[in-house]
Amino acid sequence: MTAPAYDAHADWYETYTRDVSVFMDRVRGHLADLLGPGRGTCLDLCCGGGAHAATIRGLGWTPVGVDLSQGQLRWARGRLPVAAGEATGLPLAGGAVPAVACVLAHTDLPDYAAALREAARVLAPGGRLVHVGVHPCFVGAFADRSDAEKITIDARYADRSHTFDAWAPHGVRARVGAWHVPLADLLNAVTGAGLRIERVAESGPNGIADLFAFRARKPVTS
Numbered sequence: 001m002t003a004p005a006y007d008a009h010a011d012w013y014e015t016y017t018r019d020v021s022v023f024m025d026r027v028r029g030h031l032a033d034l035l036g037p038g039r040g041t042c043l044d045l046c047c048g049g050g051a052h053a054a055t056i057r058g059l060g061w062t063p064v065g066v067d068l069s070q071g072q073l074r075w076a077r078g079r080l081p082v083a084a085g086e087a088t089g090l091p092l093a094g095g096a097v098p099a100v101a102c103v104l105a106h107t108d109l110p111d112y113a114a115a116l117r118e119a120a121r122v123l124a125p126g127g128r129l130v131h132v133g134v135h136p137c138f139v140g141a142f143a144d145r146s147d148a149e150k151i152t153i154d155a156r157y158a159d160r161s162h163t164f165d166a167w168a169p170h171g172v173r174a175r176v177g178a179w180h181v182p183l184a185d186l187l188n189a190v191t192g193a194g195l196r197i198e199r200v201a202e203s204g205p206n207g208i209a210d211l212f213a214f215r216a217r218k219p220v221t222s
């Protein structure tokens with residue numbers, strides 16, 4: 001089990017998500033667009049403080065959160081039912097949920113491919129998984145975003161090791177670090193979990209994407 005790195009930063013993260021509300025609104029826009037309306041449980045995987053519970057509920061789903069960090073779950077409890085758990089070993093039966101959403105968390109996991117395989121296990125056949133994350137090509141220690149008009153990528157794009165190097169010195173990654181997941185690894189993780197990508201979206205300021213999102217589906221027969 002990975003260490004709950006957010007316990008020491010949960011109160012800060014709660015304030016931070018409000019400080020970056022324009023960014024978070026765009027995150028929620030992708031989530032709402034790709035998840036779409038539905039009924040039944042939507043697992044909010046790595047739910048953190050539950051910042052997206054209202055969006056999921058507003059679409060008709062019943063959000064249920066799982067997160068490793070008790071500090072984060074303290075905030076989440078007022079927003080949705082939660083369980084403490086590990087993304088690669090979820091406290092759910094196989095095929096239990098029709099939807100899973102994982103938002104802004106893939107760079108927190110040492111093995112996102114394993115988390116997607118576990119998400120695929122708990123998804124019912126025909127169920128959907130929505131991923132919203134920082135853009136794998138344009139956000140990370142390897143991407144110099146100091147010029148609003150252009151981004152410079154360096155050789156660290158290929159480096160998958162955990163790092164506290166961060167393009168935003170006062171953001172999340174300078175506190176908890178990140179595992180970079182290059183684009184090919186991310187897409188191969190989806191197909192490797194037996195999921196089929198249905199739609200992809202990206203967005204960002206000045207036309208330079210900082211978010212990458214997709215909806216994938218568990219086939220009815222695999």
Ligand SMILES: C[S@@+](CC[C@H](N)C(=O)[O-])C[C@H]1O[C@@H](n2cnc3c(N)ncnc32)[C@H](O)[C@@H]1O
Nearest residue numbers: 006046047048051067068069086087103104108
């Ligand atoms: C950047 S926060 C995102 C929280 C929330 N999804 C949001 O968008 O605000 C990443 C979350 O992933 C959780 N996390 C990291 N590793 C995890 C793991 N192995 N299993 C479950 N949760 C994990 C952290 O505790 C943290 O709350």
